[in-house]
Amino acid sequence: MAVPLISVISVTFNALDDLRKTAESVWAQDYKNLEFVVIDGASVDGTAEWLRERSSDSRMLWVSEKDRGIYDAMNKGVRLCHGEWVCFMNAGDSFASPNSLSLIVKELSNPQNDVVYGSVNVIKNFGMITVRPRGLDLLRRKMAFCHQASLSRRSLLIEHPFNLEYPIVADYDFFHWCYTSGKTFCQVNYELANFEAENGTSSKHRLKVLRECGRISGRNKTLGGTLEYIGQSFEVGFNKLYRFVIPSSLIKKIRALNYSRKRPQC
Known part of the structure; x- marks a missing residue:
């Protein structure tokens, strides 16, 4: 069975140590039909040099230039990538396990699915808690699952890019559009990502x-x-x-x- 190409997009700015952690998680995946796309906002901490050293890797794409914020950078990553599916793992985020992607290959290979999502391990200063998605009806007013624990078809992200009028919850705007437009959501019973939530903007x-x-x-x-x-x-x-x-x-x-x-x- 042919498996789809997955683009893992990481947005970063002056967070080289966090980016290294995320990169290790991406390359540790046993699902090999993937590309790693890094969008750096012109960091001055050595990120561009670190990326340049890895330019020979055909599975990796990157740019280092100023942007208008995280969602502008995420839109840039979508335009640059080639995958049928897109997963956002920003600097500091990581996959829950080395087989996070291979576990859901069946769902990703189903042409009927538009968004695939699962549980997330939320990391706070008091420890880590596994949080499962809530009912999709919640998308009528706010997020029902964690963005990092989801994959979306690139075609949808091209059709409805992240709206820069919402600097904090443009991801919710995208999923709200998917939900109200009748796109197909598929929940899986796995933890897909580790998300460091203590210092997040939201x-x-x-x-x-x-x-x-x-x-x-x-x-x-x-x-x-x-x-x-x-x-x-x-x-x-x-x-x-x-x-x-x-x-x-x-x-x-x-x-x-x-x-x-x-x-x-x-």
């Missing part, structure tokens, strides 16, 4: 995430969306307050318990 800017998701879904114009935003505002304020009065060791335990029942906006 983790640091929860209210901005909510506002952008509301603009995409139209929920910002509803009473439910307004009440949700007010509730999130109080929660964010409370979280800032209790960090000053509760020992950090106890905070980690509370966050671990709380996070185990939530899903990441990633």
Whole structure:
């Protein structure tokens, strides 16, 4: 059976150590019909030199130049790559296991599937938690699975590039479009990726995430969306307050318990 070419795209900026970690994870895959595409935002930490040393590898493509942010770089990677399927593993992300891609070759080979997604290992400062996808209906208002634990057809990413009007959740805009356009989603029962979520943009800017998701879904114009935003505002304020009065060791335990029942906006 012919297996599809997968393009793994990594966006990076001044994160050479993280990029090395991601590259090791990519090349460790036992699925060999893949290419590794690195989009570097003109880093000054030796990234371009490291990439240049690997220019002879025919499975690797890269550019190092200024961009307009992460989603501009991701769009650039999509235009540059050749794969039928695209997976985004930005610097610091990694596959959950060496056979993450080979486990889902059947789903990727099915011409009916447009997006294939699974679970993600979320890495926080209190440890790692495996988070499973939620029901796809959630895509009507926010992400239902982690972007790093998904693969999308390149043709769809060409048809609907990441919208730079949404600097934090343009990935949600893409999946929301897929969902409302009737594209076929296929869930697999595997952990596909490890995602370092502690310092992610969406983790640091929860209210901005909510506002952008509301603009995409139209929920910002509803009473439910307004009440949700007010509730999130109080929660964010409370979280800032209790960090000053509760020992950090106890905070980690509370966050671990709380996070185990939530899903990441990633």
